[in-house]
Amino acid sequence: MKKIGYLGPPGTFSELAARFYLDRLKKGGNYEEADAVCLSSFADILAAVESGELEEGLLPFENSTEGSINIILDLLAHRFKEVKIKEEAIIPVVHQLLARQWFSTDEIEVVVSHPQALAQCRGFIEQYLYRAQKKEVISTAEAARLVSLQQEPWAAIGTSLVAETFNLVVITGNVNDYPENATRFVIIAMQDSKPVPGCKTSLILSVNDRPGALSDILIEFAKRQINLTHIESRPTKSRLGDYLFFIDFEGHREDSHVRNALSCIKDYTISMRILGSYPAHSAAKERENS
Amino acid sequence: MKKIGYLGPPGTFSELAARFYLDRLKKGGNYEEADAVCLSSFADILAAVESGELEEGLLPFENSTEGSINIILDLLAHRFKEVKIKEEAIIPVVHQLLARQWFSTDEIEVVVSHPQALAQCRGFIEQYLYRAQKKEVISTAEAARLVSLQQEPWAAIGTSLVAETFNLVVITGNVNDYPENATRFVIIAMQDSKPVPGCKTSLILSVNDRPGALSDILIEFAKRQINLTHIESRPTKSRLGDYLFFIDFEGHREDSHVRNALSCIKDYTISMRILGSYPAHSAAKERENS
Numbered sequence: 001m002k003k004i005g006y007l008g009p010p011g012t013f014s015e016l017a018a019r020f021y022l023d024r025l026k027k028g029g030n031y032e033e034a035d036a037v038c039l040s041s042f043a044d045i046l047a048a049v050e051s052g053e054l055e056e057g058l059l060p061f062e063n064s065t066e067g068s069i070n071i072i073l074d075l076l077a078h079r080f081k082e083v084k085i086k087e088e089a090i091i092p093v094v095h096q097l098l099a100r101q102w103f104s105t106d107e108i109e110v111v112v113s114h115p116q117a118l119a120q121c122r123g124f125i126e127q128y129l130y131r132a133q134k135k136e137v138i139s140t141a142e143a144a145r146l147v148s149l150q151q152e153p154w155a156a157i158g159t160s161l162v163a164e165t166f167n168l169v170v171i172t173g174n175v176n177d178y179p180e181n182a183t184r185f186v187i188i189a190m191q192d193s194k195p196v197p198g199c200k201t202s203l204i205l206s207v208n209d210r211p212g213a214l215s216d217i218l219i220e221f222a223k224r225q226i227n228l229t230h231i232e233s234r235p236t237k238s239r240l241g242d243y244l245f246f247i248d249f250e251g252h253r254e255d256s257h258v259r260n261a262l263s264c265i266k267d268y269t270i271s272m273r274i275l276g277s278y279p280a281h282s283a284a285k286e287r288e289n290s
Numbered sequence: 291m292k293k294i295g296y297l298g299p300p301g302t303f304s305e306l307a308a309r310f311y312l313d314r315l316k317k318g319g320n321y322e323e324a325d326a327v328c329l330s331s332f333a334d335i336l337a338a339v340e341s342g343e344l345e346e347g348l349l350p351f352e353n354s355t356e357g358s359i360n361i362i363l364d365l366l367a368h369r370f371k372e373v374k375i376k377e378e379a380i381i382p383v384v385h386q387l388l389a390r391q392w393f394s395t396d397e398i399e400v401v402v403s404h405p406q407a408l409a410q411c412r413g414f415i416e417q418y419l420y421r422a423q424k425k426e427v428i429s430t431a432e433a434a435r436l437v438s439l440q441q442e443p444w445a446a447i448g449t450s451l452v453a454e455t456f457n458l459v460v461i462t463g464n465v466n467d468y469p470e471n472a473t474r475f476v477i478i479a480m481q482d483s484k485p486v487p488g489c490k491t492s493l494i495l496s497v498n499d500r501p502g503a504l505s506d507i508l509i510e511f512a513k514r515q516i517n518l519t520h521i522e523s524r525p526t527k528s529r530l531g532d533y534l535f536f537i538d539f540e541g542h543r544e545d546s547h548v549r550n551a552l553s554c555i556k557d558y559t560i561s562m563r564i565l566g567s568y569p570a571h572s573a574a575k576e577r578e579n580s
Binding site for chain 2: 040041043069070071074075115116118119122134136137138209210211212214215216218219221222225226227228229230231232233243245
């Protein structure tokens with residue numbers, strides 16, 4: 001049975017994303033049975049995939065309440081250089097207001113969650129939980145655990161899964177300010193995906209620090225009508241001021257126009273690593289299919 | 291007396307950065323007296339600056355153990371549209387291994403810290419704390435607080451300031467794997483800086499989602515020999531797939547070649563906000579001067 005690692009504790013968005021991904025595998029039909037395994041750090045997940053202990057790992061790759069995406073980019077750039085991205089999954093983020101028992105929102109004295117979840121529900125908190133003090137903790141699961149131990153009118157912000165895990169009541173559903181909130185996860189494995197229509201490719205580049213270094217590279221994409229979907233620069237670890245770029249674009253690394261662009265770009269870089277090509281999934285597409 | 295807000299709790303890198311910045315103000319000599327004030331969220335700091343309650347706010351802007359920089363970029367893009375960046379401060383990040391009393395490293399059973407601090411000290415932990423279980427908490431101050439309450443051989447990773455605050459002993463100093471580790475902070479105010487040699491400018495742009503949209507913009511910088519120092523794209527809040535860009539580059543917004551570039555770039559954007567121009571400080575420069 002295929003094993004897929006995700007970041008614990010159980011009940012957080014990573015477990016939700018893992019379940020979502022397993023469901024999709026089942027619906028797809030052309031996969032063997034798979035099981036989700038909870039690990040305690042991103043590095044443990046990547047190490048287990050590289051060693052072959054796990055077939056796949058699931059990591060948040062954007063806008064997540066589970067730790068900084070910076071950590072994952074650094075791990076991929078500096079430490080785990082064999083793994084590939086084989087798939088992405090866009091998981092709708094729906095926050096709920098949870099407590100041990102039903103309270104009216106104006107009774108709530110403390111609202112506990114991850115800072116990013118609190119930020120995503122700011123409008124709701126200001127309007128309905130105006131009495132409540134905000135308390136930031138490391139994960140939405142930790143928030144739910146704290147609230148489950150409280151006699152006082154405390155509430156946590158988290159998923160329905162976290163409510164289930166800690167036996168909490170949903171006081172109010174869908175409390176995030178932007179209903180279309182979503183988190184992008186990627187599936188890590190030792191091989192990326194075969195070319196299918198609608199692929200994306202992720203790259204790590206390091207370039208010399210000079211004016212125009214990045215535009216020289218981006219022009220190679222633009223000339224071939226290749227659309228970028230994400231770009232980010234990060235200082236290298238050795239000294240502040242030298243930069244790595246993380247770039248996502250539309251197309252598969254085996255498409256001729258992409259191969260062409262990548263071979264031209266190579267001349268402008270100090271190093272280039274293709275993290276993988278994989279089918280792009282939009283949240284809307286997922287919803288239509290579900 | 292000028293008031294400068296920073297993110298609490300006391301003892302974290304934000305307080306260290308605030309002290310560092312106040313010291314620099316004192317050394318500069320041409321400033322009035324200033325005082326650092328601890329607030330409980332980035333939004334509270336930005337709101338206090340916009341309302342005039344605080345003159346300045348200090349925010350981490352890159353590679354920080356204090357919450358995700360994503361939250362701050364989102365706050366600046368979507369909510370606090372009046373504030374400017376008036377200065378940056380690069381703070382060397384030096385982690386220490388802390389406990390209630392002296393233990394040898396192989397006695398330590400649990401090592402507690404923020405996930406990013408644990409990641410930055412991974413090599414040290416694997417080599418010397420091989421018996422220890424890792425525990426992730428919301429801040430290095432929270433880690434120190436937990437350890438200060440423990441009878442068992444637990445250790446926290448944090449600054450010497452956090453050791454002071456919670457009366458902990460430094461077991462080992464400088465435990466981060468990369469000695470040149472640094473965090474970039476920015477000072478937020480209602481006005482940015484006057485042009486001086488060696489300035490930087492920060493921009494938020496939104497562009498249409500089409501191939502070449504970003505390279506059209508970057509070419510305008512490259513043509514004028516303007517060096518980019520950071521670039522990052524973020525999905526807009528309304529739907530996944532439309533992007534904002536955060537760009538830092540060398541030069542002041544009043545420099546003629548920069549003014550020129552910005553006026554050309556405006557034609558390619560849906561919206562453009564100049565976060566401010568401010569003197570660039572390198573960590574090396576700070577060390578030389580201190």
